[in-house]
Amino acid sequence: MVLTGVNSKALRKGSAEPPLAAGAFRVYNMRFCPWALRAMLYVAAKGIDAEVINLNVTDKAEWYFKKHYLGKAPAVEHNGKVVIESGFIPEYLDDAFPESRILPTDPFEKVQQKLLADRLTAVAHAVPNLFAVMRDHSLKDEKQPKVFEVLKMAEDLLVDEFYAGSTPGYPDYLSFPFFEKIWWATALNVVDLPKESFPGKEEYPKLTKWFDAMIKSDVVQSVTQPLEHGAAFMNAYATHQPMDYDLGLDD
Amino acid sequence: MVLTGVNSKALRKGSAEPPLAAGAFRVYNMRFCPWALRAMLYVAAKGIDAEVINLNVTDKAEWYFKKHYLGKAPAVEHNGKVVIESGFIPEYLDDAFPESRILPTDPFEKVQQKLLADRLTAVAHAVPNLFAVMRDHSLKDEKQPKVFEVLKMAEDLLVDEFYAGSTPGYPDYLSFPFFEKIWWATALNVVDLPKESFPGKEEYPKLTKWFDAMIKSDVVQSVTQPLEHGAAFMNAYATHQPMDYDLGLDD
Structure with missing residues (x-):
């Protein structure tokens, strides 16, 4: 498992969108948010190589609204597509990365x-x-x-x-x-x-x-x-x- | 699609549990409940042969608490197992009956x-x-x-x-x-x-x-x-x- 940026500084209003390498997997996180932690734990448990972008969710970065219409954490970005909501990201990850499935198949x-x-x-x-x-x-x-x-x-x-x-x-x-x-x-x-x-x-x-x-x-x-x-x-x-x-x- | 009992009378306190044939699929419904209707629509859309049991959810049948710990509609029963909650039944049905899948596979x-x-x-x-x-x-x-x-x-x-x-x-x-x-x-x-x-x-x-x-x-x-x-x-x-x-x- 390679999770980079878990303790990177939070990006805020006025920041530039960090370029995402083709095929790279990213988690938009807020280090103290329990909802975001659900996604972080699931990504970590699945051993997905991921870049973590921490967000200031008070003074929100303008570019982030292109990822999440409400500007909230968490979200995951993969192959140019963004999936939001901590209640939906985990099962999506099991569907998208079935080789590290956590939910039962039955x-x-x-x-x-x-x-x-x-x-x-x-x-x-x-x-x-x-x-x-x-x-x-x-x-x-x-x-x-x-x-x-x-x-x-x-x-x-x-x-x-x-x-x-x-x-x-x-x-x-x-x-x-x-x-x-x-x-x-x-x-x-x-x-x-x-x-x-x-x-x-x-x-x-x-x-x-x-x-x-x-x-x-x-x-x-x-x-x-x-x-x-x-x-x-x-x-x-x-x-x-x-x-x-x-x-x-x-x- | 064979849905039987859509307009059967509601079973209430004191009623006997209707026997379920081996392998039969059943929906526990309340005819005017929108949450139960979610399950009914999904079963109907998938074309699952199903027996519908309508419930009086005010004077609840005692035996029904063995199916649903809160005694609520909807629930589905299949091969002796009961699945509850209208937000979870539809995706369960797609998993259990993949040949009539409604959710996308992607x-x-x-x-x-x-x-x-x-x-x-x-x-x-x-x-x-x-x-x-x-x-x-x-x-x-x-x-x-x-x-x-x-x-x-x-x-x-x-x-x-x-x-x-x-x-x-x-x-x-x-x-x-x-x-x-x-x-x-x-x-x-x-x-x-x-x-x-x-x-x-x-x-x-x-x-x-x-x-x-x-x-x-x-x-x-x-x-x-x-x-x-x-x-x-x-x-x-x-x-x-x-x-x-x-x-x-x-x-």
Whole structure:
């Protein structure tokens, strides 16, 4: 796997469109965006040689609107064609690169994994509860039970070592970024969950083992950001402060 | 295409589970539900021999919870396995019955049709505006512009005769049920759109031609309900009155 530019600086308004070599594969990413991370994880897991272009999605580069009509991350570009939306890119990648297929080929097994990933979007929908606490810490007692509730649901849905079975797969890669956002939030004292052995061996034993296996995996390590930077970025996002898209990068 | 039981009576609490012949294909449907209609249209378009079981989704049959953990329609049952969710059933059917594939095989063309269907879910999300007017007609001026706005978006997204191209396809079958619900609403005087030549040749010329072609098609005609019954059922649903799941059926 050759992923270049994972920690390149974010391109913004006024930047020039980087030339793309014929046949090259590119991911348009935002380093702290969980939706973009879905695409990054899937590309990394498939071992696709890819160039990563990081985007400033506040002051958006003008040329990027030719790639994505809303100017959002993620998108992938391949043979002059752009595919958008984190819910659609992974299956597209399996169709376009069948030799590294992650979804099962059996139609029933495949749709079960897609349905499981869909149920796990409840984790994504729980994250704004933490944003609310970042803006107003007095809301913690009201908001964090909603996060615990989806973690409990996720614990119950995890019947094997990974959601996809004995190895990580489609539902693992599509849901991991949102569990990671909750983990980042533990560094901000907005949710009473442990930073180590997250989300907690007592309440969520299967999920804790799963998160540990995922976070330590080569795939996740190849594309993710450190806890402290993630927490700082997320806090800035939630509290409507200016976001440093190049947080943690050298000048 | 042999679709049996499209207008069978709805099974409810206390009913017995109808025995399913080995290898038989079944659709669990609710005759007035637009989400269920997505599955019905796709099954009809693919020409799958299917038995339709209509459900009362208010007083739910106990045995049905073994098929769908939430007891909702639609679901399809095939070879002893059940697949749920209207957003996932169509692609599953293309995978399981590839000989009657509706989605394109080219990965890029396929994902474009899925993305287009996803954008057209805005039509589904506009329908509750009409439910609100059914409950309180004084909201008409406030709510109906939101419906016009999505119809305008849908008009702009229709660049060919059908969303899928020169013939109806995935985005057409997944979105049609929600356009039909807006059409049903024209019979209730909750939206100022014409019942004939819906949604209107002046404002939405492409969409009007599309809706006419869709509603007159054998596929739609084989599974849909008449305007008057649809309107009456939808009004009962929106205004929280008892719903007659067997509306229009002989005793």
